[in-house]
Amino acid sequence: MRTQPIQPTRPASLDVSATRAALPALHRPRRPFSPWHLLLVPLALVFAAPLVWLLLSSAMSNAEINRFPPALWPSRVDFSGYRYVLQNALFVRWFANSLIVSAVTVVSNLVFGTLAGYAFARMRFTGSRALLALMVATMAIPFQLTMIPTFLVMKRLGLIDTLGALVVPSLVTPFAVFLLRQFFLSLPRELEEAAWIDGCSRLRVLFTIVLPLSRPALSTVAVLTFLSTWNDLTWPLIAVNHDTTYTLQLGLTTFQGQHHTNWAAVMAGNVITVLPVLLAFLGAQKTFIQSITASGLKG
Numbered sequence: 001m002r003t004q005p006i007q008p009t010r011p012a013s014l015d016v017s018a019t020r021a022a023l024p025a026l027h028r029p030r031r032p033f034s035p036w037h038l039l040l041v042p043l044a045l046v047f048a049a050p051l052v053w054l055l056l057s058s059a060m061s062n063a064e065i066n067r068f069p070p071a072l073w074p075s076r077v078d079f080s081g082y083r084y085v086l087q088n089a090l091f092v093r094w095f096a097n098s099l100i101v102s103a104v105t106v107v108s109n110l111v112f113g114t115l116a117g118y119a120f121a122r123m124r125f126t127g128s129r130a131l132l133a134l135m136v137a138t139m140a141i142p143f144q145l146t147m148i149p150t151f152l153v154m155k156r157l158g159l160i161d162t163l164g165a166l167v168v169p170s171l172v173t174p175f176a177v178f179l180l181r182q183f184f185l186s187l188p189r190e191l192e193e194a195a196w197i198d199g200c201s202r203l204r205v206l207f208t209i210v211l212p213l214s215r216p217a218l219s220t221v222a223v224l225t226f227l228s229t230w231n232d233l234t235w236p237l238i239a240v241n242h243d244t245t246y247t248l249q250l251g252l253t254t255f256q257g258q259h260h261t262n263w264a265a266v267m268a269g270n271v272i273t274v275l276p277v278l279l280a281f282l283g284a285q286k287t288f289i290q291s292i293t294a295s296g297l298k299g
Contacts, residue, residue, distance in 0.1 A: 051274070058082070058267040065263045081264030085272065090243055094251035095272075101166045101247060102229045109225045110218060112172035117180030118206050122192070132181075139174045143234065151238060165239040166247065170229060176221045183217035184210065223284040227277060248273050 053072070057065055061078040064071050085091055120132050150169050151160075159165040187210060195205045211218070233249040240246060243254070252269045255262050 054267060054270060054274070058264070058271045060264065060267075062262065062264050065267070078264070079268075081262070081266075081268035082272075084262060084265040085269045090246070090251060091269070093244060094246050094248045097163060097245060098230055098248040099276075101163055102226050104167050105170045105229045106222050106225050108167075108171040109173055109176040110222060113176030113180050113221060114206070114211065114214075114218070116172065116177045118184055118210065120177065120181045121184035122189075122202075135174045136178055139178070147235070147238065150235075154239060160239060161241050161245055163240075163245060166236055169235070170225075173225065176225060179221055180214070180217055183214055187213055219284045223280050226280050230273075230277060 056072070056074060058081055059077045059079065060071065060074045061080060064074065064078075120128065154160055154165045154168065157164075157168070159168060191209055191213075192205050195209055200208070231249060232247070233253075236247045236250045240250070243251070246254075248269075252266060252273065255265045255269065
């Protein structure tokens with residue numbers, strides 16, 4: 001048998017363009033910023049301008065705030081507005097009322113929203129889809145249409161002019177249930193099934209496995225509920241009448257009269273009011289995108 005001589009293999013020719021595309025761009029100059037920053041930085045300055053002017057005007061006197069053209073920078077630092085606000089005996093009461101109402105509303109939405117959202121995500125019962133669709137549809141109804149029926153219900157319960165009238169209508173919101181339900185759908189069922197095989201009940205699976213994985217969604221619901229409750233003015237204006245049950249937003253309106261407005265006190269009060277909102281947002285801003293993105297994976 002005649003054997004063919006073994007031909008020596010030649011190295012394959014290198015494709016310079018393919019190699020250049022495959023190798024990491026180590027020698028490319030790195031920009032100190034993204035091109036998107038050229039658009040985002042001006043927009044951020046535009047949105048931050050009212051907050052900066054609020055902070056500056058809170059350190060002005062009433063005469064300087066009312067001057068035309070308006071002053072963009074205080075000629076001298078004047079904390080008379082802060083002194084007026086903090087010396088007001090009811091301001092601390094208003095702050096405590098807002099804190100109580102917001103805290104109770106946040107906790108109740110986390111508890112009831114978690115239970116209802118998990119039930120809609122994992123349990124199938126008669127009419128579950130219709131009930132979910134009906135609940136989501138209520139999010140499209142403006143509050144102005146339900147304001148009078150809600151007031152009548154609170155009056156029948158004897159809660160008008162109490163903090164209970166501010167808490168009960170917001171104990172659970174459709175947004176909290178829907179967002180948590182969508183996030184629970186994005187979690188793998190295998191983790192829960194493994195716990196069921198080990199003998200865990202649904203509630204134990206929810207509290208020991210599901211909730212630790214749902215911290216982004218829970219923090220998002222907590223912050224958004226806190227923001228909406230803390231900044232609410234319309235419903236407290238209707239539900240409470242006595243100044244001792246005012247919330248902070250409603251109490252600040254008393255600084256504005258028909259013939260005279262203490263603008264320095266209004267600006268100082270708004271700065272104090274905005275601080276908890278900023279702290280809540282800064283504390284949970286990293287979880288917003290993660291939660292919203294995960295909750296939109298499944299329908």
